[in-house]
Amino acid sequence: MQKYDFLVVGGGIFGISSAIELARRNYKVGLINPDTLPHHLAASTDVSKAVRMEYGSDIEYFKMAEICIRKWREWNDILEEKIFHEVGFLMLCKKKIESDKNSYERHSLNYLIANGYNPERLNSAALKNRFPAVNTEIYTDACYNPVGGYVKSGKAIEALAQYARKLGVDIHEGQTAQQLLHENGKLIAVKTQENATFHCGHAIIAAGPYTPYLLPELKPFMKATGHPVFWLKPKDPLLYATPKLTVFMADISNTGWYGFPFLPEHGIVKVARHASGLIMDPNKDDRYVSKDEIRQMRTFIATTFPSLLNAPLVYTRRCLYADTLDGHFWIDQHPEIKGLTISTGGSGHGMKMGPIIGEMTADVAEGKVHQFSKRYRWRHLNPNTLQSEEARNIDRAKI
Secondary structure (H helix, E strand, O other), rough: EEEEEEEEEOOOOOHHHHHHHHHHOOOOEEEOOOOOOOOOOOOOOOOEEEOOOOOOOOHHHHHEEEEEHHHHHHHHHHHOOOOOOOOOEEEOOOOOOOOOHHHHHHHHHHHHHOOOOOOOOEHHHHHHHHHHOOOOOOOOOEEEOOOEEEHHHHHHHHHHHHHHHOOOOOEEEEEEEEEEEEOOOEEEEEEEEOOOOOEEEEEEEHHHHHHHHHHHHHHHOOEEEEEEEEEEEOOHHHHHHOOOOEEEOHHHHHHHEEEOOOOOOEEEEEEEEEEEEEEEEOOOOOOOOOOOHHHHHHHHHHOOOOOHOOOOOEEEEEEEEEEEEOOEEEEOOOOOOOOEEEEEOOOOOOOHHHHHHHHHHHHHHHOOOOOOOHHHOOOOOOOOOOOOOOOOOOOOOOO
């Protein structure tokens, strides 16, 4: 009978980064994942995810993202594949950044300057010259930061899985965790739907929105929410290609809209909405984007990128967040079951924070304290807890 020091359940960015970090620490590590890596329904399975330091007044996320950007650059070298594209990050505003409506952008800009960065402030004329696709009759102020960009998220998971295997991680695809086996309050194994049993000294549940289905005691504190993603095929790709467009947020705290420059491998411009989303059951609910959401996207495009208005819509998907009620990660050992750690609660932040999530999860699983782990410990949230991320366009009500 094979037994792992650590068994990771889930091969998204939480799981694969944790497996890599534990393998680097010379543990015998196994990882199980339904289907292949990346899973076709996982949030990680996409062409791009934003990597940004801009987190409004939240200095801890700013510091974590700053570290992660350096580590994404290192991962480019380690993986011998360019999965992080540092094309820059653009905050578009309909009013002055100093406006009360733009606290996210204002705080982000101030933190960048205070920490030695040199973002460019762009008025309408400068914005039109630098990023000509943007409708500067609507967006009159902007901030461009060259530090940041996007990760090819699906490719990143593939490359990280290959790297994990090189480090000795046993990755078992097509294994769906069904039951956690424990004796005398100590976890001893994980049983799968496929009738396999994986024994371990310690398990890490990194199953994203499926986590509370394995651990029902977490259901009061987290939910799965679905968010629309759209691929548009521009008639003039060069107008939307870097450097004429970067990763952007379009007055996001007031609209939820953000997107990416033209991706030549797919021939598309991707836009998405970072908002409340729809509460979903990841096991039962379909993930289709509604006609009303498509209409809302077209309205956004008409006011932001007029030349993209009639671009064919070639693909949609609904990205599932593992949303905690307060919008923060959930990384901690189980308070009652020994040998069990939870690493989930991406809430839309997971991929960009991948390098630090793996380190934090490994530290917590070893019983250590990570420099950022206190905030993400097991906590008893009130059902009326409000999310606080300033960049997320939510109604400040319960998710």
